[in-house]
Amino acid sequence: MVQQAVKPPEVMPSVYGPAPRTIRAADLPGMVSVGVTELFPKIKRGYRQGEGIEDIHKATIKAVSRINMDMIKPDDTVNILCSEHGFYILEGLHYREMLKVIGDVVKERTGCNHVRYRVAGGMGLKEAEEVIEHFNLKGYLTGKVGSTNPFDKEVPIETDIGTLYGLAKAYDADWIIHAPHDEPRDLYFHRMVNRSLKAFAMNYARYETRAVYHGNFSNRSANFLQKAIFDSPFIQKRFTFACILKSTPDGILGADADNDLYALDKRITKDLLRDYGKVLRLFSEIDECIAIWDAGRWAYYLHAGGIAFGCLENAMYDPFDLTVPSAMGTHDMVEKYFKGELDKLDRIMNLNPAIKAVVVNQAWPGLPITDVPRHIPTVVVGRDQADMLNLDSTNPEFMKHAVIADTLETAMEFAFKVTGIDKVIAFDGSFGNITVSPVMAEFLLEKSPGVTKQVEAEYLPLWLKQRGID
Amino acid sequence: MKVVNFLSIVDPQKCNGDKRCENLCPSGAIKVVEKIARVDESRCVACGKCREVCREGAITMVRRSEPREIVFDMQTVSQEKIQALCEKTFLLPDMLICACTGTMVKEVAGAIIGGAKTPEDIVLMTGAGSGCGIYCMGVVFQLFKAAGIVIPDDPRWKNLPLTPRDIPDKIADKYPEYYFRGVI
Structure with missing residues (x-):
């Protein structure tokens, strides 16, 4: 059941991260892989990197074949809205294929030749352009390809809760096609509420709307923002259909499409709660670990068995249980403060005490995460990466609290000595497998049957009921 | 700081x-x-x-x-005024407002009481907004609004101080599952 460590997805070179490392966590002596379907046999086998591109092509054709596109006329303009996050799931080629098929089918069925792609960035101003170049989108996709980022020119969107701001470039067309992915990533924020709509308040939104989502609302109420934007006349008069790349923690499954985004969201939500919920609850069982960051994104979004590091960081809560006021420490601590249970608010957000050390083999700076080295022993591999962190305006004090090792091996030696433990888990971008030390593999395999029973008997019925899903 | x-x-x-x-x-x-x-x-x-x-x-x-x-010198402004401004926004003075710089709500409130009129002033006086420039800005807008300061138009920002308390009752009542009221 435990196998030799499986090679993780390759890291895309980026100006935002250090040069891709030649030695990965999976290359460390003794590291092994435990398969997601070994842990949870009911989770469907998905495609991994290098697999199933032709099947995704066919699945997308099938998914969009039942879509009504009658509203699109030959002289209209159409924006296919895509999220740059989709290109970081495995090695991004499944997402690219889905996008290609959507554009090709729309052109073929409607006779419209003004189909454009809009790649929306997350935080950085060059992210989307990097993706366009790396994936040769201007050559591979038949249609103009452009980028947009959170600081681009805004367009006001009047909603039931007031004016919110989208990105003008995302919406500068007669029609839009919403083409995201369902990989849940930061589910401690969105909590699987309106997940399929989230890009309307994030990727397609200007930074002020994103700020309100993250800072002014709690992570239950915040998920109304994407609904308010999507329901607005501004979006409704442009929206045609959505086509979503489907995943499980085991890999990419296929594509699903619908003219009714809420119907699609219900289907996605049910599947994600069932599959990702199990791996998430398993991660909450981890009592101690050394976590390795070893992929090409911000640390929160690096995957292990399809689950992002941010989810492990917040694993002491059940983010899917909507009766919990907040899965994020900030709001939770405010509540305790008001109840008189805390004398003062600590500035620390949720940091799972099970994480005993962090080894940074590779990850992007650019998203605030200094609470990790401030509270957890942290080793950064390579002077080049330390230099990037020193220059990072979002983590100006990271390297004040972290130490540097020349190699991944010496970094691990340090982590073992500091913690005295040997349970290691690598967030190396893997779906389908979790790269771990043998002791951690045994631990996960021992816990998974109990987690399966508990999720199926207790958690899943609760999660579905809270979301009005049978 | x-x-x-x-x-x-x-x-x-x-x-x-x-x-x-x-x-x-x-x-x-x-x-x-x-x-x-x-x-x-x-x-x-x-x-x-x-x-x-x-x-x-x-x-x-x-x-x-x-x-x-x-660093904003908290001693240059009235602590009572800071407390009052924080209470008006239902924000706790010691809450982190900018995860990039570690700036707290009370520092931004202090800067506003101390004369800040724009987000640019907040950046220069407290450091908040000098990192990613995204996550903290909603709270900055809230504090300006609570202080009665109208932020001038600028291509760099759109004033968006929206909070759950601004959600109309008819919306909050229609969608209780979003917890706009009480413990949010």
Whole structure:
């Protein structure tokens, strides 16, 4: 059941991260892989990197074949809205294929030749352009390809809760096609509420709307923002259909499409709660670990068995249980403060005490995460990466609290000595497998049957009921 | 508090004066004069956005000979006024407002009481907004609104102080599952 460590997805070179490392966590002596379907046999086998591109092509054709596109006329303009996050799931080629098929089918069925792609960035101003170049989108996709980022020119969107701001470039067309992915990533924020709509308040939104989502609302109420934007006349008069790349923690499954985004969201939500919920609850069982960051994104979004590091960081809560006021420490601590249970608010957000050390083999700076080295022993591999962190305006004090090792091996030696433990888990971008030390593999395999029973008997019925899903 | 260790510098040979940097700079440190971007060292907070947005590669970050500290002196304003402004926004004074710089609500409230009129002033007085420039800004807008200050229009920001308390009752009542009221 435990196998030799499986090679993780390759890291895309980026100006935002250090040069891709030649030695990965999976290359460390003794590291092994435990398969997601070994842990949870009911989770469907998905495609991994290098697999199933032709099947995704066919699945997308099938998914969009039942879509009504009658509203699109030959002289209209159409924006296919895509999220740059989709290109970081495995090695991004499944997402690219889905996008290609959507554009090709729309052109073929409607006779419209003004189909454009809009790649929306997350935080950085060059992210989307990097993706366009790396994936040769201007050559591979038949249609103009452009980028947009959170600081681009805004367009006001009047909603039931007031004016919110989208990105003008995302919406500068007669029609839009919403083409995201369902990989849940930061589910401690969105909590699987309106997940399929989230890009309307994030990727397609200007930074002020994103700020309100993250800072002014709690992570239950915040998920109304994407609904308010999507329901607005501004979006409704442009929206045609959505086509979503489907995943499980085991890999990419296929594509699903619908003219009714809420119907699609219900289907996605049910599947994600069932599959990702199990791996998430398993991660909450981890009592101690050394976590390795070893992929090409911000640390929160690096995957292990399809689950992002941010989810492990917040694993002491059940983010899917909507009766919990907040899965994020900030709001939770405010509540305790008001109840008189805390004398003062600590500035620390949720940091799972099970994480005993962090080894940074590779990850992007650019998203605030200094609470990790401030509270957890942290080793950064390579002077080049330390230099990037020193220059990072979002983590100006990271390297004040972290130490540097020349190699991944010496970094691990340090982590073992500091913690005295040997349970290691690598967030190396893997779906389908979790790269771990043998002791951690045994631990996960021992816990998974109990987690399966508990999720199926207790958690899943609760999660579905809270979301009005049978 | 933020310690600014770096500084943007412009290569005039590469700069094309397109103002992309000026239109993004949160501290107003970079201005295009006679078609060349120029950096006011005393205002540069080393957020790096100018470097990132420049298509010509004309901007680099260099280490300052002396680091510059941005810290708001809380003793210069009334603590009672800070407390009152925080209470008005239902924000706790010790809550973190900017995860990048570690700036707290009370520091931004203090800066507003101390004369800040725009998000740019907040960046220069407290450091908040000098990192990613995204996550903290909603709370900054809230505090300005609570202080009765109308932020002037600027391409760099749209005033958006929306909170759950601004959600109309009819919406809050219709969608109780979003917990707009009570413990949010």
